[in-house]
Amino acid sequence: MGYKGRIISVLTCLLIGVVTIIVDFHIYGYIPDLAFLYRLILFIPFWWIGKQFDKVTFDKHTATQKIDALQQQASCDKEDEQLNFVVYYDSLTNLPNKKLLTNTLKKKVLKAGNRFSLLFIDLDGFKKINDQLGYLYGDKLLIKVATLLKSAFESENVFRFSGDEFIIIVNDRGQLYLTLSDLLGSFSEPFKLDDKEVYITPSIGVSLYPEHGKNSEDLIKHADAAMQYAKEKGKNTWKYYSYSLEEKNKYYYSMEHDLRKAVSYAYTDFSMLYQPQVDIKTGELAGLEALIRWHHPQRGMISPAEFIPVAEKTGLILPLGEWILKEVCNQIITWKTADDTSLPKIAVNVSVIQWQSSDFIDRVKRIINETGVSPEYLEFEITEGFMEDRTNVSNKLNELRKIGIQVAIDDFGTGYSSLSHLKQFPINVLKIDKSFILQNETAIIESICDIAEHLKINVIAEGIETQGQLAFLQSINCTYGQGFYFERPIKAGEFEEKYLRRQPEIIQ
Structure with missing residues (x-):
């Protein structure tokens, strides 16, 4: 018997004792009217039942509150999960996005002795596919490419950077040449988009940590520069970043700046x-x-x-x-x-x-x-x-x-x-x-x-x-x-x- 059961037994015995005393007092003439006793006898069971009902009601209310709290917590967790997906993942391909890439790179560069590669991928001629087949087919192609990249690399290391650009973190630099060769080879087959088959190739730029940058911004910028160089060299290939590209980019951006000024100044130059x-x-x-x-x-x-x-x-x-x-x-x-x-x-x-x-x-x-x-x-x-x-x-x-x-x-x-x-x-x-x-x-x-x-x-x-x-x-x-x-x-x-x-x- 539990603690509460023992208390109820004691109270019941006390109640019986009190009733017995009252009856004895009535027999000896000390209590002439037993109406009080009857009311007491009738009141006590109902009072006890009422208390039990209140207890059950209280317990039910408490349980309901607990269930509501758990449901609210689950709802909050789900909302947090959805918000996290919106902030850190691409809605089309379900790949991690640029923001999560930046956070990931910041953590990786903080680890002493870390060495890894960054592959910046741009799809050659993607705009033409959008123009000729429509944006719906363009989106389907991006999903197919994302699936291909996730199957070739660890999914948490594949990111959609923007548009038709993807970035991959490769931790094993020892096999980088084979990795790049296999990656190019995987694009040799056409992508099936409903009733159409589409061929597309990648231009890939490679930057190395720590040689080509000590932070995420430099690594991404230098891989992008190498990718642009790969496009200039015929596309469907990869190129490593070199510091000579930096000078070339500076010259390009300087010329772009001056060209914008020349156009805005009524073409006088x-x-x-x-x-x-x-x-x-x-x-x-x-x-x-x-x-x-x-x-x-x-x-x-x-x-x-x-x-x-x-x-x-x-x-x-x-x-x-x-x-x-x-x-x-x-x-x-x-x-x-x-x-x-x-x-x-x-x-x-x-x-x-x-x-x-x-x-x-x-x-x-x-x-x-x-x-x-x-x-x-x-x-x-x-x-x-x-x-x-x-x-x-x-x-x-x-x-x-x-x-x-x-x-x-x-x-x-x-x-x-x-x-x-x-x-x-x-x-x-x-x-x-x-x-x-x-x-x-x-x-x-x-x-x-x-x-x-x-x-x-x-x-x-x-x-x-x-x-x-x-x-x-x-x-x-x-x-x-x-x-x-x-x-x-x-x-x-x-x-x-x-x-x-x-x-x-x-x-x-």
Whole structure:
């Protein structure tokens, strides 16, 4: 019997004793009326039952409170878990995110003797998949890539950094070469996305701790720089960070800063030059190519080969490209106003970033309307890389043809254009890349000229510098030429003085 049971037994015995005494007092006449006793006898059981009921009610209430408290605690724990996931994990791939990566790296660098590698992965051509298939397929591809990486590495060491960028912490540096080789190999098979198969490759940058940084910021920054270098070297490869990349990055960011200033200061540091294109049979002026130059206040003249890639990466090529087209259109109007003689078409280089912008055609139409130029004087030069998205390029080429603008393929022979591309698209001119002229690749040059003649497309040979090169091109019936042999790029005023007013034969 428990403690409470013994107390109840004692109280019951006391109650019986009290009742017995009261009855005895009644028998001997000390208590004449037993009504009190009856009330007491009736009251005590009900009182006892009531106390037990109160006890049960109290116990039930206490239990309910405890259950509510436990449920509330469980709910709080679940909310904390959900909040932790939102803060530290990527909702699409369920991988740890950038914040958790930073925290993890901070802990790892605090451990004495720790040595590890950081792999910065960027998917090559991911934007094209988004553009062509849609963002839904892009998200599915990211999930597939995340699954692949988690299967190849410890899941807590695989992070989604941002967009199509992933970072992996590799603790075993001794097998790093094999690890990187296997990682590239795992991307050789296509990813199945519902009814589609998609191929994609990674560019990988590698930084080492502690050699390439003593904190998380430096390790990530240096791995990113190495990844960018891997992209420059052809993509689908890996590159280690080196301190020479640091100097290159400093130069890049310095140029980006200066380029932004030059664009924001009303383009006063830029100018346009014009290089003649010549009919190599008659020696007459056949066209011009407009070429931009940047006069840097401290560095002097900077080649477009240096600053145009920076403009493309930063998006500055869009406003800069508009400025170039406006300058050329206004120059055409100026020349036509000053001299009513026939003016040849002027070729303007178009960046792939401009071409891919959804409002490219609208921008062109707006500039033509604003300047009042006749489109027949314009020719756009694009490269073979534009041909990858056939539907998009076909639509835009047809739009340009409707406007009245001709199109030339620049640097032809260095890309991946096929004969079917040339037959399919409304192309007016092929420009043979100057490397073929300089290296005397006669067989390639003849083949390009034969293809162009068959398709009734004009050919311009770039980079002509000697009489021998000109003689060879004349012998294979190449139509037009361009290069220092005829004329260097010159200012608009000099061109007007030498060619528009006199109209000489350039080839004597």
